[in-house]
Amino acid sequence: MTDLERSTREGFASRFNRAPLGLWSAPGRVNLIGEHTDYNDGFVFPFAIDRRTVVALAPRTDRLVRVASSFADEAIELSLDELIPENLHGWSAYPLGVAWALGSFGADLAVVSGFEVYIDSEVPIGAGLSSSAAIESAVALALNDVWGLGLDRPTLARVGQLAENRAVGAPTGIMDQSASLLGRTDAAVFLDCRTLDAEVIPLGFEAADLDLLIIDTRVSHSHATGGYADRRASCEAGAAALGVESLRDVAEADLGRAAELLDDETFRRVRHIVTENQRVLDTVRTLRERGPAQIGPLLDASHVSMRDDFEISVPQLDLAVETARRAGAIGARMTGGGFGGAAIALTPRVLLPVVRTAVAEAFRLAEYAAPDMFVVRAGDGAQGHRDESDSLPAAG
The missing domain is CATH 3.30.230.10 (Ribosomal Protein S5; domain 2)
Incomplete structure (x- = not known):
């Protein structure tokens, strides 16, 4: 027990x-x-x-x-x-x-x-x-x-x-x-x-000596209020305007037409969902064919999309992601619904102390509350x- x-x-x-x-x-x-x-x-x-x-x-x-x-x-x-x-x-x-x-x-x-x-x-x-x-x-x-x-x-x-x-x-x-x-x-x-x-799907992190570092920014969020519901409403509006049941039915090739039909904000919300779906498929395929050390660029692209198109990041999350990447993480992104919460950094085990130190120092210099950092395993x-x-x- x-x-x-x-x-x-x-x-x-x-x-x-x-x-x-x-x-x-x-x-x-x-x-x-x-x-x-x-x-x-x-x-x-x-x-x-x-x-x-x-x-x-x-x-x-x-x-x-x-x-x-x-x-x-x-x-x-x-x-x-x-x-x-x-x-x-x-x-x-x-x-x-x-x-x-x-x-x-x-x-x-x-x-x-x-x-x-x-x-x-x-x-x-x-x-x-x-x-x-x-x-x-x-x-x-x-x-x-x-x-x-x-x-x-x-x-x-x-x-x-x-x-x-x-x-x-x-x-x-x-x-x-x-x-x-x-x-x-x-x-x-x-x-x-x-x-x-x-x-x-096997991740293979253990065999590749990779750890997933959680960087909890201590910026608390709630799914029951505010931006989460707004983002969902935007997605539903985008699907309705495009004449589809859900954004699952929109392919990347359809984004040109979507840009013509939708206002800029709704289009960017739609673009995040469409490209994020493809990134999931690409991540699964990459794990199967090339291994976990090759999925870093997909994690990075996901964060950029959430930051710029879906606009659910916060400065603390952006700092955590950017600092972890500079310090040696092979890929990093915010995780969860957004507006606070945690970032993840897929990191070679040998570089964990370096990444932790760099993130802690970056938060100190920015005068943010010290993040809580810990490794999780599947x-x-x-x-x-x-x-x-x-x-x-x-x-x-």
């Missing part, structure tokens, strides 16, 4: 005065490439990281739901009869939203039991590493088990997306939950967001188990 699992079990016992039925966990994710393409029916290429969220959960005999966590002082309580998006607020909307969303995928919320859940996490919040999807995926896996729903992992990803869209109010796609549920060690998930076909997706021998009788 890991330290995080132990602390989660102890947190549950402290809050609810009994042992949990079991522990379930799910990782955060890094999107290697393919930003904002998911809700445009496009391609993405994320991987699950080796930082996880753990939930301890046990059923009750009544209809009450109680949710607590290491990052909130008070437990949230409500009845399953009150479980609608309008009643969900703050951090608890993520786990409670999953319980509500399962009602659209086979759970009869009129008859299922209530439950108690305690959540602890080592996935940084607001860094673009999808701490939200880690919570949603872990809770979805736990309730799928405890309620005996028998849903497969692609379906649980759809549950998490519905929770985020409706209960949280963030208009995100399905990428984050798919990575968290489907990830594998030293591999990424090549996901077609239209068909939901997913293929696990890890396994969500997992969990019951431990009924340790459980006390159900509450309620």
